[in-house]
Amino acid sequence: MAPPVTLKHIAEEVNKTAVTVSKALRNHPDISKKTREEILRVAERMGYTPNLIARKLSSKSTRSIGLIVPHIAHPFFAQSIEAIYDEAHRREYDIILMLTGEDDGLEAQHIQSLLSMQVDGFLISVSETTKDISIFQNILNRGKRLVFFDRVMEGLDCSRVVCDNYQGTCDLVTFAIKNGYQEIGYIAGYSNNYIGRERRHGFEAAMTNAGLKIHPEWIIEGGFSQKDGYQGFMKLKGNGPLPKLIATVSYNVAMGVMKAIEEAGLTIPNDIDLIAFGDSEFNHFLNPALTVSRLQSREMGRRALDMLIRAIDLDDSESTEIVVPTELIIHDTGLNKKIERR
Amino acid sequence: MAPPVTLKHIAEEVNKTAVTVSKALRNHPDISKKTREEILRVAERMGYTPNLIARKLSSKSTRSIGLIVPHIAHPFFAQSIEAIYDEAHRREYDIILMLTGEDDGLEAQHIQSLLSMQVDGFLISVSETTKDISIFQNILNRGKRLVFFDRVMEGLDCSRVVCDNYQGTCDLVTFAIKNGYQEIGYIAGYSNNYIGRERRHGFEAAMTNAGLKIHPEWIIEGGFSQKDGYQGFMKLKGNGPLPKLIATVSYNVAMGVMKAIEEAGLTIPNDIDLIAFGDSEFNHFLNPALTVSRLQSREMGRRALDMLIRAIDLDDSESTEIVVPTELIIHDTGLNKKIERR
DNA sequence: GTGAAAGCGCTAACAA
């Protein structure tokens, strides 16, 4: 295989030096139009491809940002990541994506790799298992910018873009209450975790605001997955008489609950009703489709990237927070009226 | 911000040269255990982070591969990409992911960028709009390895990992036929495209093998999206009496068809039945859940990466093809018996 | 076992 064409090769071809060629190819104003055009032509003809590795080393600028998330096969992440990529492309930044699979060790490893790759900043949605703050502190100490999105790290003064976990849940549950529901259960996430706690508070606020009694035996703690939802409903059922409506901490949990409800031979929404925080693209194909508080995934991704790049460009280390509201999407549940199955 | 620690700084600290430090940190056998341990300790203490950009330039090896796909918010891509990342991590390669959004211009741009980044190879699922082969030929001409997965480029002798579009569709339709269906329609993708054509042939083969008549007015060409499915059913309905069962070229198309069927006031599977090529994680929550030919997304991703790395390591430019079979997943449709709605 | 020399391909600063 022919060795790649470099600036020097082009320089020889046009009887100029590598510096001149370098400038010409980058449209540096130094170079005369005539020379530039000749160089461009020759470079094209020779099939020149700039070596970004060398350019980055020399210029000490990478225009790249590290993106770390737990998964991509997940409605929120898939969409927010797409938005981040789109926006980064528009601003001529490269994204280097790494996946943790909810493994904090891997997360720390990826941060090291990305630091080694000299990224200008980090966009991180932390893994469920992450406890140690020092890795993130380390990023900040090196003068790199860091923005958390959705899954933030607590105890660290750092920029973040989150959805309105509290208000979103409160609105969702309030909607059901306004429709006449009073006996409401909640399948919660872990409350030692920011998102789980915020959403749970939103649930409790909705109940309290409406003067309704919160039944501790109707609040089940667990994780955020389908399996957790399934098990959550089982526990709930074991606790005695069921509530009339269940709200869940996440869409995945609602799916697990739905499965368990079906297996129990009950019907949604007539026997027991179900609403959820979150959403999925397939929701409106379900029967019944769930009333949900939907995250603005793309918007969150876009704004997180925007915030990061702004911090990089302005060399601004202030921490800011953006709370993106959720949207209440009303479908066939949480309505408290018997509906005819389609 | 303190300037980053380099090999030279460590070298000064331990009264050795940068070369020695470099070797020690990479566990080069040259270095004595004593020296290495001291260097490791000092590097740790000083918070040394290797500069990968410099290392890559100097060593002329990046151990990274470019991954180009149309989307990630898509069941197949999300899963296959996760598998690719996992496998790459295991083999200590970096993945640089770029998204085209089905835009062939962007695709070409990304290929250029990745070449500039000196990736060792490419893993590509081409965009729907891509026509021009020369960009891919260009990769090969530079001696880089390229493996297509799922969405392959025709007219190019190149390695690929695909699912069994033909057999998967044939098996799916044959299943319904064995259950007694005879009047079967097909909402196809574009037939000027590899995938669309293969699947359509699979449909036709199933019909022909069973000695059934293929009604041209029951085969509707279109794209692969939900919208295409919706419109496809509308067209089908406009063509006169409906078939008893519809098979679709993709799961998304089936979703569109499902919506259109519902809006037409018909019921699946009793009024008209529906089966699909593809799958989604939410399928079993649908009522009815569709009988489908499922792609082994993770397996396909894993094998594509494996094939690529093998080609890179062995410096092998032979083209090979892997066809990963699909799995017939039987749910509530394609059974040709009246079922009680849950 | 350690280090000196050279260079990866490019760019920044300055000189001509």
Added chain:
DNA sequence: TTGTTAGCGCTTTCAC
């Protein structure tokens, strides 16, 4: 407008 010099941080080769 163009070129010279120097160096980015690291690795490779080869001499000691």
